[in-house]
Structures are given as structure tokens and as C-alpha cells.
Amino acid sequence: MKAHIYSLTVLATLAAPAAHAVEYRTVLPKQSAISFEFRQMGVPVAGGFKRFTTQMVFDPAKPEAASARIEIDLASIDAGSVEADEESAGKLWFNRSVYPKAQFVSGQVRPLGNNRYEMRGALTLKGKSRDLIVPVTFTPGKNAATFDGAFILKRLEFGIGEGMWADVATVANEVQVKFRIAASGK
Numbered sequence: 721m722k723a724h725i726y727s728l729t730v731l732a733t734l735a736a737p738a739a740h741a742v743e744y745r746t747v748l749p750k751q752s753a754i755s756f757e758f759r760q761m762g763v764p765v766a767g768g769f770k771r772f773t774t775q776m777v778f779d780p781a782k783p784e785a786a787s788a789r790i791e792i793d794l795a796s797i798d799a800g801s802v803e804a805d806e807e808s809a810g811k812l813w814f815n816r817s818v819y820p821k822a823q824f825v826s827g828q829v830r831p832l833g834n835n836r837y838e839m840r841g842a843l844t845l846k847g848k849s850r851d852l853i854v855p856v857t858f859t860p861g862k863n864a865a866t867f868d869g870a871f872i873l874k875r876l877e878f879g880i881g882e883g884m885w886a887d888v889a890t891v892a893n894e895v896q897v898k899f900r901i902a903a904s905g906k
Contacts, residue, residue, distance in 0.1 A: 742905035
């Protein structure tokens with residue numbers, strides 16, 4: 721009887737599909753987004769970026785080996801009006817003729833449990849780099865997974881909105897940045 725149970729256990733183990741981790745590295749741009757929100761004279765203003773590229777590697781079985789690089793085309797801003805989009809190009813804001821892109825490069829990913837992670841990396845914007853810690857939630861799906869995160873960017877640390885725009889009573893220093901990166905696995 722014991723031999724029979726042992727044989728069934730071995731057969732069940734061999735017949736079970738091999739569990740393997742999925743490594744996500746193919747980003748799905750049409751399902752991905754980067755948005756922001758800030759306050760101007762106390763009124764919330766929402767916007768986003770239409771063009772950005774992402775390279776990433778993420779295996780939920782080995783999150784510490786993950787890497788991500790996001791590059792944002794600052795000319796693709798949608799700040800709610802044509803005037804705001806044009807103003808953002810100038811020297812007081814993004815100075816896009818000198819700094820056309822913003823970039824985030826991850827350095828370390830730490831699992832927090834329940835598909836939540838902490839991604840550490842450097843954000844470079846307008847020629848200045850700052851270290852960030854970004855909480856990210858990983859949601860696996862049938863055909864793709866999503867990586868959702870948000871952080872507060874302090875615009876004055878990057879020289880964004882200088883001169884007359886540096887008054888935080890007019891434009892708040894805190895900008896909430898949200899992102900969703902969708903990726904398929906192999």
C-alpha cells in the first residue's frame with residue numbers, strides 16, 4: 721500500500737506542469753501612462769506625458785535582480801492647455817532646448833510582500849539628479865502585468881519653475897507623479 725501511494729505521488733509530481741517564473745521585459749506602450757498633478761493657486765491641475773520609453777526586466781521570483789529605465793520626452797507634455805505646454809518649454813521650467821528628456825534609472829528593488837515593492841533609483845531632470853524611493857505594486861495578469869507607482873516630486877529641487885514661478889503660493893512645490901507600466905512576459 722505504501723509503495724502504491726509513493727508511486728501515485730511520484731506520478732502526480734511528474735505530471736504536474738513545471739512551475740516557472742515569468743520574466744517581464746516587453747513593455748506595452750499603449751497600456752502604459754505617466755501622469756502628474758499639482759496645485760496652482762490652490763486649484764488642482766492634472767497632466768501627463770504622451771511619449772516615453774521604458775526598458776525593464778522583472779522576475780517576481782528574483783525581484784532584487786530587477787532593473788528599469790524610463791526616459792520621458794518632455795516635449796510630449798499635456799499640462800492642460802496649449803499655453804501651459806508652451807510655458808513649460810522655457811528656461812524657467814524644463815528648459816527643453818537644453819534638457820529635452822527626463823530619466824529615471826532604478827538601482828535596487830526590494831520586496832515588501834503582497835506584490836508590493838520598493839524601487840530605489842535616480843531621477844534626472846533639468847540636469848539635476850536626485851535619489852528616489854518609489855513604492856510599486858505589481859499586478860500579474862493573463863497576458864500582461866502592470867506596475868503601478870506614485871511619488872511626490874519637489875519641483876524646486878530640480879529648478880523647475882524658477883524666477884516668478886518659485887513662489888509656492890502660486891504653484892505648489894509638490895507634484896504627485898503616477899505611472900502605470902504594462903509589460904508582457906516570456
